[in-house]
Amino acid sequence: MNQNPIFGDLPTAQRLAEQAANTLHRFLHVEAVSGVVLLIAAAAALIWANSTAGDSYHVFWNLPFAISLGEHVISQSLHFWVNDALMTVFFLVVGMEIRREVHEGALSRFDHAVLPLVAAAGGVLVPALIYLSLNNDSARGNGWAVPTATDIAFAVGVLALLGRKIPVNVRVFLLALAIVDDIIAVLIIAVFYTEGLQLSGFVIAAFGVLGVLGFQRIGIGAALPYVVPGLLVWVGFFVAGVHPTLAGVILGLMTPARPITMREPPLEVASRALGQLKTDDAMKAGDPHLLQQPLRDLRLAHREILPPVSRVQMALHPWVAYGVMPIFALANAGVSVTDTNLPAAGLLVMMGTAFALVVGKPLGVIGATWIAVRSGFCRLPPEVSWGGVFLVGLLAGIGFTMSIFISMLAFSNEDLLRAAKMGVLLGSVIAATLGFGWGAFFVRRQ
Numbered sequence: 001m002n003q004n005p006i007f008g009d010l011p012t013a014q015r016l017a018e019q020a021a022n023t024l025h026r027f028l029h030v031e032a033v034s035g036v037v038l039l040i041a042a043a044a045a046l047i048w049a050n051s052t053a054g055d056s057y058h059v060f061w062n063l064p065f066a067i068s069l070g071e072h073v074i075s076q077s078l079h080f081w082v083n084d085a086l087m088t089v090f091f092l093v094v095g096m097e098i099r100r101e102v103h104e105g106a107l108s109r110f111d112h113a114v115l116p117l118v119a120a121a122g123g124v125l126v127p128a129l130i131y132l133s134l135n136n137d138s139a140r141g142n143g144w145a146v147p148t149a150t151d152i153a154f155a156v157g158v159l160a161l162l163g164r165k166i167p168v169n170v171r172v173f174l175l176a177l178a179i180v181d182d183i184i185a186v187l188i189i190a191v192f193y194t195e196g197l198q199l200s201g202f203v204i205a206a207f208g209v210l211g212v213l214g215f216q217r218i219g220i221g222a223a224l225p226y227v228v229p230g231l232l233v234w235v236g237f238f239v240a241g242v243h244p245t246l247a248g249v250i251l252g253l254m255t256p257a258r259p260i261t262m263r264e265p266p267l268e269v270a271s272r273a274l275g276q277l278k279t280d281d282a283m284k285a286g287d288p289h290l291l292q293q294p295l296r297d298l299r300l301a302h303r304e305i306l307p308p309v310s311r312v313q314m315a316l317h318p319w320v321a322y323g324v325m326p327i328f329a330l331a332n333a334g335v336s337v338t339d340t341n342l343p344a345a346g347l348l349v350m351m352g353t354a355f356a357l358v359v360g361k362p363l364g365v366i367g368a369t370w371i372a373v374r375s376g377f378c379r380l381p382p383e384v385s386w387g388g389v390f391l392v393g394l395l396a397g398i399g400f401t402m403s404i405f406i407s408m409l410a411f412s413n414e415d416l417l418r419a420a421k422m423g424v425l426l427g428s429v430i431a432a433t434l435g436f437g438w439g440a441f442f443v444r445r446q
Contacts, residue, residue, distance in 0.1 A: 034321035035157020041326035042333040042400070042425070049334030057334045082331045083408065088234060088248040089316060090324050090401075094182050095252015096313040103257035103309070106176035115369065115378045116176035122368025123177070123396050124148040124184050127360030134352035140345055143410040143420050145188045147356035147427065149402035150181040153325060155395040158432050162439040165446055166391075167383040174392045177365065185402050186249050193409040194242050201240025205247070208232030212254055221260045221304055223312055226251075243409065255309040262304060270301035325401060332404050335421045346419035349411075353423025357403070358430045362393035369393075387442050394438055397431030399424055 049057045061082075066075035076084075098107075107113040127147040135141050155178060159171055211229030220226075230251050238244040259266065276294040303311070342350065369389050372378050380389070407420035 033157075034325075035154045035160075037322055037326050038153055038157075038329055038400070041329040045330045045332070045334035046337065046425075049336055050338050054336065061331050061334075079331055082327055083405070084238070084244050085234075086324050087328055087405065088245045090320050090328070091186075091245045091248030092252045093248075093313055093316050093320050094186070095249040096255050096309050096316075097179055097252075098183055098249075099253050099255055099257055100309050100313065101176065101179050106172050107179065111378070112381075113176070113180075115372060115381070116173060116180050118372045118378065119173075119365045119369045119392075120177050120180035120184060122364035122371075123150070123181065123361050123393075124364070126364030126367065127356035130356040130360040131352040134348050134355070139413065140349050140352075140416065143349060143353070143407060143416070145185070145192065146403050146407045146410060146420050146424065147353050147360060147399055148181070148188070149185045149399045149406060150178045150361075150396045151398050151400040151402060151428070152178040152182070153321060154398040154400050154428065154432060155435075158395055158398070158436050159391075159439070161436065162443055165443045166439070167388060167446075169381040169383045170388040170392065173381060173384055173388070174395060177392060177396060181396070182402070185406065186246065189243055189406065189409060190246055193406070196241045198240050201236045201238065201242070203236070204239060205233045205236025208234075208236060208247075209250070209254070212251065216254075216256060216260075219260050221300075221308065223308075223315075252309075255312060257307050257309045259304045259307050262300075266301040266304045269297050270305075273297040273301065328401065328405075332408070333421070333425065335418055335425065337422065342419055343415055346415045349416050349419040350423040350426070353403075353407075353420055354427035354430070357397045357399050357424070357427030358434070361397035361399075361431065362390070365393035365396050366390060387445070391435060391439050391442055394431060394435035398428045398435070399431075400428045403428070 045057070048054070061079040062077045064075050065078050065081055066073055068074070101107040106116065128144045131144050131147055132141055135143065152175070155174060156171070159166060159174060208229040208231070211232065212226060215225055215229070230247070233250060234244045234247040237247045262269065264272075273294040277291070277298075306314075366389055369380075373380055380386075403424040404421055407417060407424060411417040411420055
């Protein structure tokens with residue numbers, strides 16, 4: 001009986017499954033899709049929270065979830081595990097994006113990075129000032145950073161919906177601006193929304209960082225061993241009183257931007273291993289023990305062709321885009337809009353947040369860019385017109401994910417927090433609508 005596999009026509013079911021998998025893979029890598037999924041999750045949260053079963057929304061996310069090890073038990077609500085644990089993966093990807101852009105992307109050269117830096121600074125300063133002009137007391141003023149962030153997924157998703165007629169450099173400018181925005185947001189969280197620091201927590205985090213550096217030093221390229229020191233950094237930040245999601249940023253920035261050093265280039269290792277598999281008698285014999293070494297070399301070469309920062313980011317991106325961020329939206333966008341009984345302070349927070357996103361963000365981005373270019377300090381990138389800058393400024397007003405995250409750090413008062421979330425949702429929807437409308441006009445004019 002011939003037991004050799006026949007590599008010819010596949011069975012119909014297998015062929016259809018492969019076609020479906022390939023279609024799904026292409027679909028998930030369309031940038032606009034992740035923004036649509038995020039929008040659906042936010043809409044589902046709003047519908048749930050404002051339905052007749054609205055009370056169950058808050059009851060569900062406040063259900064306790066415990067992790068125990070022997071006598072040690074950590075019991076927190078589902079809301080905590082989403083916002084403080086799951087979002088660490090989101091911040092890990094953010095840190096990796098920053099690391100990659102600084103190493104080889106739009107922020108790798110000062111002359112390329114200076115314009116996004118200036119534009120992002122204007123896009124943070126002006127919204128903050130607009131918000132504070134309406135909310136200048138200590139309680140409401142603590143939310144000044146809420147309208148300063150840009151949601152990359154939504155902004156790039158709207159840009160992708162406009163099609164390929166948008167110049168590539170407009171997209172690069174938006175991405176660079178959003179990444180600088182993320183850097184500023186992380187610094188704001190670390191400096192302004194952290195208090196009561198505990199030294200013991202930093203000691204724990206330091207052991208985790210040393211573990212990561214030690215693993216890198218001895219050439220460990222697989223991601224799994226880094227989970228344990230990564231958890232130490234997270235626990236250390238949690239104990240220290242620093243928001244634990246920032247551990248993700250630290251670990252992302254520490255991810256190597258170059259492949260680990262090997263005795264041979266990865267492509268040569270792969271070529272040699274494939275040659276052994278083709279010609280070795282072990283292949284004919286089908287002895288798995290004799291095949292172990294070339295297969296191990298092939299897996300190692302496959303892993304190390306890309307640097308860790310690109311490889312891990314690519315692996316995590318679908319999970320973040322279609323898992324972490326929609327779950328975060330579902331857990332936090334459930335604001336009761338039917339209950340209009342907001343106090344006067346809450347109305348000012350909502351109006352200040354929405355106005356700062358819709359007006360302050362474009363005004364800051366476009367104004368700072370215009371001043372920088374007119375003064376001769378820098379110049380617009382090739383193929384980026386002032387219409388493109390205006391489009392970037394409008395899309396920068398979409399602050400959904402990071403803005404909601406900062407609002408939960410800024411406000412402990414439930415009314416003010418609800419008002420801030422309503423302002424974020426309202427401002428982001430208006431900014432996305434205006435950005436898409438201007439983008440459609442811009443594409444036709446192009």
